[in-house]
Amino acid sequence: MTDTDATIARLPKAELHVHIEGTLEPELMFALARRNNVRLAHSDVAALRRAYAFTNLQDFLDLYYQGMSVLLHEADFYDLAMAYFRKAASQNVRYVEFFFDPQGHTSRGIAFETVIAGLARAQADAEAQLGLASRMIMCFLRHLDEADAERTLDQALKHKDKIIGIGLDSSEVGYPPSRFKNVFRRAREEGFLLVAHAGEEGPPNYVWEAIDVLGIDRIDHGNRALEDAALVKRLAKDGLALTVCPLSNLRLCVVKDMKDHPLRRMIDAGLKVTINSDDPAYFGGYMNENFASVGSALGLSADHLMQIARNGFEASFMPAHMKEAALDAFDQAIRSPAV
Numbered sequence: 344m345t346d347t348d349a350t351i352a353r354l355p356k357a358e359l360h361v362h363i364e365g366t367l368e369p370e371l372m373f374a375l376a377r378r379n380n381v382r383l384a385h386s387d388v389a390a391l392r393r394a395y396a397f398t399n400l401q402d403f404l405d406l407y408y409q410g411m412s413v414l415l416h417e418a419d420f421y422d423l424a425m426a427y428f429r430k431a432a433s434q435n436v437r438y439v440e441f442f443f444d445p446q447g448h449t450s451r452g453i454a455f456e457t458v459i460a461g462l463a464r465a466q467a468d469a470e471a472q473l474g475l476a477s478r479m480i481m482c483f484l485r486h487l488d489e490a491d492a493e494r495t496l497d498q499a500l501k502h503k504d505k506i507i508g509i510g511l512d513s514s515e516v517g518y519p520p521s522r523f524k525n526v527f528r529r530a531r532e533e534g535f536l537l538v539a540h541a542g543e544e545g546p547p548n549y550v551w552e553a554i555d556v557l558g559i560d561r562i563d564h565g566n567r568a569l570e571d572a573a574l575v576k577r578l579a580k581d582g583l584a585l586t587v588c589p590l591s592n593l594r595l596c597v598v599k600d601m602k603d604h605p606l607r608r609m610i611d612a613g614l615k616v617t618i619n620s621d622d623p624a625y626f627g628g629y630m631n632e633n634f635a636s637v638g639s640a641l642g643l644s645a646d647h648l649m650q651i652a653r654n655g656f657e658a659s660f661m662p663a664h665m666k667e668a669a670l671d672a673f674d675q676a677i678r679s680p681a682v
């Protein structure tokens with residue numbers, strides 16, 4: 344382990360962009376397939392891993408939706424989330440805001456309540472057993488229509504105690520944020536915080552729409568915002584944070600080489616950036632691997648890495664008193680001689 348790896352491992356971290364279904368490791372997928380008598384398209388773990396060679400977002404999404412087919416019962420959602428929480432805690436992740444895709448499950452006949460119950464039970468156990476606090480953000484699948492999103496929002500209303508925010512994910516190009524204007528307006532009126540994937544593969548105009556049409560509080564990815572100077576200015580002025588996912592960008596060919604990753608340019612432009620893992624079971628790394636990979640490719644200093652980790656807590660949707668305590672704990676941890 345290099346000195347930088349050790350620094351990264353010791354940094355307290357907040358993860359703000361992780362799809363819980365994207366944490367389904369092939370070993371658990373096959374175990375759940377056996378438990379639930381589900382037939383998978385690949386013969387074994389090795390064959391599945393070999394298929395994780397993506398050329399774009401859609402290539403990945405096709406396998407991601409297939410993978411979900413093993414999640415049937417409350418216990419499956421519990422096991423999925425608990426495995427991720429254990430891994431996150433082992434990397435000194437102290438706080439998580441995770442996405443889930445209810446339409447990926449309700450469309451297969453799984454009750455919305457089953458999904459929520461399993462995830463919420465894992466959250467409670469992670470907090471009690473691992474000291475890891477987490478909150479849920481429900482995403483709409485943007486390749487489905489707004490009416491489907493509206494029905495999904497209806498189902499979330501009785502779970503406002505558990506779901507803090509609404510997001511937008513899945514296939515980006517051809518599905519601009521403005522298609523979801525009305526359902527996002529209603530979500531805002533219902534008190535949810537709002538995020539959207541924008542500028543991952545889609546053009547800067549999608550980021551403008553996420554800000555001006557949907558009224559989002561944070562941007563997921565946002566890479567292509569850098570193509571539009573006025574947009575960069577706006578993001579900096581409003582202090583809108585970006586949840587950047589370096590290994591995801593590499594594996595989905597959003598960047599050709601990690602050395603081309605825009606994270607350093609984002610920092611230099613005054614943007615509030617965070618580092619996250621997106622779908623770590625598919626992209627070859629959790630939080631520490633994402634920090635290490637982009638950090639070494641771009642020559643980021645220990646101060647940069649520390650500031651990015653701190654941004655994760657600052658850009659989180661924690662209530663003010665909790666955020667203040669988390670930032671104090673962060674500052675104390677990095678002052679200790681071990682870091």
Ligand code: ADE
Pocket residue numbers: 362365400407512513514540543591621622
């Ligand atoms: N769903 C899961 N991961 C995603 C990503 N990186 N972009 C869009 N939708 C997703």
Ligand code: ZN
Pocket residue numbers: 360362512540563621
């Ligand atoms: Zn994502």
